[in-house]
Amino acid sequence: MAEITNIVSAFTADQVMQLTGLTMRQLAYWDGLGFFQPQYAAEDRRAPYARIYSFKDVVGLRTLSILKNQYKCSLPHLREVAAELSTYSAAPWAEITLYVWKRKVQFQEPETGRVRGVVDGQYAMLPIRSVMEDVRNAANRLRQRHVDQIGKIEKHRFVSHQAEVISGTRIRVATIQRFIQAGYSTDQILKEYPTLTAADVDAVRRHGSVAA
Secondary structure (H helix, E strand, O other), X not given: OHHHHHHHOOEEHHHHHHHHOOOHHHHHHHHHHOOOOOOEEOOOOOOOOOEEEOHHHHHHHHHHHHHHHHOOOOHHHHHHHHHHHOOOOXXXXXXXXXXXXXXXXXXXXXXXXXXXXXXXXXXXXXXXXXXXXXXXXXXXXXXXXXHHHOOOEEEOOOOHHHOEEEOOOOOEHHHHHHHHHOOOOXXXXXXXXXXXXXXXXXXXXXXXXXXX
């Protein structure tokens, strides 16, 4: 049964060319370098059908074709990558999920789960959760008001079209005045605008009524 599976899963060099986009010259050159040799190969490479590739070989060669032709990774770099990844897998191009950053191959480090450069060892990707948390914290800091802004009204040329607003916010004084005129208490207004304080509402009350 194993022999039948091997025959079914075998591909000639011509078939590999069609499946991977590599040329016969590239296949022969990589074989001669020892960079990528077929699983089933005759000692005399000049003999007919001397190079027979397994399915896993084709997957690996397809990966290499993408890295070289689409992402422009150099052959010297790919050879270094192959040497490094050989400690993790006998068929790294087919069995390891790879990434590319600035023409350098990356992989997920089994020890840490982080993506790093295969050759230079540098981590190229930041954990998304960490970045999101940084942005969230920065946004919260932007929303924080200074103590000297509480209970004051200002007019800023870049806020709400130069309308009067409660200092440190984009909440218009006229909006709060309308709530006051509608009979809302300070506590009720604060429920609508939890970023405000009682001092802010008092400042609006002292400021006067909204223009008709």
